[in-house]
Amino acid sequence: MPHKYYLLKKYEVLKSSDVFRLIRRLNANEDPIYFATLEAMYDIIKRAHIATGHGGHNKMVKELTKKYANITHDTISIYKSLCIKCHSYNELEFTASVITDLKLLWPDLVMVHRKPRHPQSQGSVERTNCDIKHMLVAGWVINKPQTGQLD
Numbered sequence: 001m002p003h004k005y006y007l008l009k010k011y012e013v014l015k016s017s018d019v020f021r022l023i024r025r026l027n028a029n030e031d032p033i034y035f036a037t038l039e040a041m042y043d044i045i046k047r048a049h050i051a052t053g054h055g056g057h058n059k060m061v062k063e064l065t066k067k068y069a070n071i072t073h074d075t076i077s078i079y080k081s082l083c084i085k086c087h088s089y090n091e092l093e094f095t096a097s098v099i100t101d102l103k104l105l106w107p108d109l110v111m112v113h114r115k116p117r118h119p120q121s122q123g124s125v126e127r128t129n130c131d132i133k134h135m136l137v138a139g140w141v142i143n144k145p146q147t148g149q150l151d
């Protein structure tokens with residue numbers, strides 16, 4: 001079978017108002033599966049991400065693959081990795097879970113929040129991290145946790 005007949009069998013063009021859209025050929029009673037144009041893809045993924053309440057990768061895949069034929073897992077991953085709101089949420093959640101774990105392992109731990117003195121200087125940030133690491137190791141040795149072990 002020549003290639004163009006294969007394509008004609010597989011795809012069709014749907015006309016709604018004055019817009020033509022390429023779709024995967026429908027079986028009876030099926031909703032059309034659209035091909036997102038490159039220009040529209042960002043907005044489509046964004047809408048799905050917001051509609052799922054900043055949903056995770058799987059939620060977005062589920063939402064998008066039932067309607068679109070050409071939105072890949074990679075594209076969704078890239079969008080997700082660039083969402084500022086998801087990022088700040090994940091960082092807060094990550095920090096909270098680290099603090100919770102540390103408190104479990106080390107009940108006497110007191111967290112002190114302090115702004116970095118030189119936020120621009122990578123060196124001072126690294127030194128601060130290093131200091132904290134030494135403090136944690138020292139605390140670990142002196143004040144061994146009673147519960148559990150490190151995973």
Ligand SMILES: [Zn+2]
Binds near residue numbers: 049054055084085
């Ligand atoms: Zn998000």
